[in-house]
Amino acid sequence: MNAPKRLKLETPTKPTLTPILADELYKELPLIDVYVGKIKDPKTTSKVVVELNSVLPIPELTHLKRVRGKEILLFPKGDNDEDDCLTVLKQKGFDVDLIESQVRVIAVAEIPPKVRKQYEVVHKLWPCNFHSNAYWEKLSTNSLFSDSELEQHAKFMRIAIDICDICSVRVSAVVVDPVITSVVGFGFDQTSDYPTKHAVMVAIDEVARSQKGGVWPRHQNYDKIQSLLKMKHENLQFGFSTSGEGPYLCTGYSVYTTCEPCITCAMALVHSRAKRVFYGVKSEKGALGSSCKIHIVENLNHHYEAFAGLLETECRAVSCEQ
Amino acid sequence: MELTDTEQQFMEKAFEYAYEALAAKEVPVGCIFVYKDEIVALGRNTVNESRNATRHTEINCIEQVTDYCRDKGLDLGAAFRQVCVYVTVEPCIMCINALYDLGVHSVVFGCKNDRFGGQTVFDVGSVRQAPTRIKGGWRAEEAMNLLKEFYKGVNPSAPPSKVKVRGKKT
Ligand SMILES: [Zn+2]
Numbered sequence: 001m002n003a004p005k006r007l008k009l010e011t012p013t014k015p016t017l018t019p020i021l022a023d024e025l026y027k028e029l030p031l032i033d034v035y036v037g038k039i040k041d042p043k044t045t046s047k048v049v050v051e052l053n054s055v056l057p058i059p060e061l062t063h064l065k066r067v068r069g070k071e072i073l074l075f076p077k078g079d080n081d082e083d084d085c086l087t088v089l090k091q092k093g094f095d096v097d098l099i100e101s102q103v104r105v106i107a108v109a110e111i112p113p114k115v116r117k118q119y120e121v122v123h124k125l126w127p128c129n130f131h132s133n134a135y136w137e138k139l140s141t142n143s144l145f146s147d148s149e150l151e152q153h154a155k156f157m158r159i160a161i162d163i164c165d166i167c168s169v170r171v172s173a174v175v176v177d178p179v180i181t182s183v184v185g186f187g188f189d190q191t192s193d194y195p196t197k198h199a200v201m202v203a204i205d206e207v208a209r210s211q212k213g214g215v216w217p218r219h220q221n222y223d224k225i226q227s228l229l230k231m232k233h234e235n236l237q238f239g240f241s242t243s244g245e246g247p248y249l250c251t252g253y254s255v256y257t258t259c260e261p262c263i264t265c266a267m268a269l270v271h272s273r274a275k276r277v278f279y280g281v282k283s284e285k286g287a288l289g290s291s292c293k294i295h296i297v298e299n300l301n302h303h304y305e306a307f308a309g310l311l312e313t314e315c316r317a318v319s320c321e322q
Numbered sequence: 323m324e325l326t327d328t329e330q331q332f333m334e335k336a337f338e339y340a341y342e343a344l345a346a347k348e349v350p351v352g353c354i355f356v357y358k359d360e361i362v363a364l365g366r367n368t369v370n371e372s373r374n375a376t377r378h379t380e381i382n383c384i385e386q387v388t389d390y391c392r393d394k395g396l397d398l399g400a401a402f403r404q405v406c407v408y409v410t411v412e413p414c415i416m417c418i419n420a421l422y423d424l425g426v427h428s429v430v431f432g433c434k435n436d437r438f439g440g441q442t443v444f445d446v447g448s449v450r451q452a453p454t455r456i457k458g459g460w461r462a463e464e465a466m467n468l469l470k471e472f473y474k475g476v477n478p479s480a481p482p483s484k485v486k487v488r489g490k491k492t
């Protein structure tokens with residue numbers, strides 16, 4: 001009778017998280033209508049393709065193959081109806097006798113697929129080129145991290161949760177140098193001090209302090225909190241690496257925060273060149289998935305990875321709404 | 323765009339700090355916050371000297387206003403809602419969101435911010451409620467030239483061009 005319970009104890013659930021992806025990495029691809037004709041004599045296929053490519057190249061659809069069996073992709077359907085298709089071909093100087101007079105319209109992928117899942121959908125509609133990108137595949141299938149790496153991320157999120165507990169605040173942030181698995185700085189909500197002192201902003205200023213900068217005086221209990229954390233977490237490292245060219249802002253660093261950062265904090269992390277941001281609970285005002293995705297705004301000169309839902313239940317217990 | 327004489331003077335002040343930033347090898351953005359026709363915060367970017375990429379002039383000014391309100395025993399929320407911000411460059415995504423959070427009355431800026439602008443690069447106002455009135459374009463070319471000079475790495479404090487440009491526009 002005790003067996004199931006014991007089994008449960010022996011297999012602690014492994015931490016989970018969800019990558020917050022750019023739309024292009026998970027959304028269904030937009031489709032576009034194209035005219036498709038049938039080649040009368042298969043022996044003329046290559047001739048038809050060469051001729052069509054010369055009189056009617058489709059530069060915007062180069063991800064699509066021109067031919068499927070006897071079928072040939074003619075050109076994207078505009079506003080004209082199907083009867084006009086052959087007229088257009090004739091006007092362009094194409095020998096329409098090479099294809100059947102019957103032309104049909106089908107929907108095909110308007111843009112190239114980025115990940116295999118999208119490829120498999122649109123390839124069925126019309127043959128499509130696809131260049132698999134290992135990193136995008138891992139990100140989009142949520143398999144970027146090994147179990148031990150997930151455990152490591154959870155460990156740092158637990159530090160953030162402990163800081164909330166110790167300080168009786170709802171939001172905290174921990175900045176980690178993943179190369180040396182060390183906490184470079186941490187911060188927690190001090191908006192009663194200045195409205196700008198969101199947890200992430202305070203943590204960023206702590207990182208600045210580690211680089212002989214920073215503007216806000218360190219919280220009076222900072223060292224005390226640090227020793228409490230050290231007592232609770234064996235082998236927890238604090239400090240930064242000075243190897244190589246030395247640290248610059250939050251370059252290469254991971255940030256763990258109990259609550260989804262707001263637009264200000266999310267953009268502060270862009271300015272600071274953070275590498276990865278992990279958060280526990282989603283927030284209505286959150287800028288890493290909820291209200292927008294600041295970490296992947298196309299025209300910004302720096303992007304970072306964002307992951308939601310790490311130790312969500314535990315974070316929810318302490319967290320939210322900044 | 324049109325500004326009252328007083329507003330023009332406020333912008334002139336903001337530009338002074340932008341020039342100061344350039345001379346200090348900081349991104350040349352200057353800003354002043356006005357509360358009931360009184361300048362209650364002023365300054366420039368201090369990103370390099372603080373090694374903190376979030377120390378934009380608006381963030382620095384928000385903290386000055388907080389100190390001011392504490393000093394005068396003013397209600398922070400109420401005071402910020404009457405604050406007018408004059409800044410030489412369109413606030414970035416980070417700063418405009420902070421200003422929206424505080425519900426400042428208005429923002430007047432010089433040139434657009436092509437790299438980080440909170441309207442131009444990503445329109446923060448499109449994803450949240452924002453009571454703040456924003457208008458831009460005052461001495462835009464001059465503000466943009468300051469940025470260009472900074473990113474070119476040209477000696478910032480060359481007085482002749484400074485005098486010339488400012489004389490021409492004001
Ligand atoms: Zn925030």
Ligand SMILES: [Zn+2]
Pocket residue numbers: 378380413414415416417418
């Ligand atoms: Zn800014």
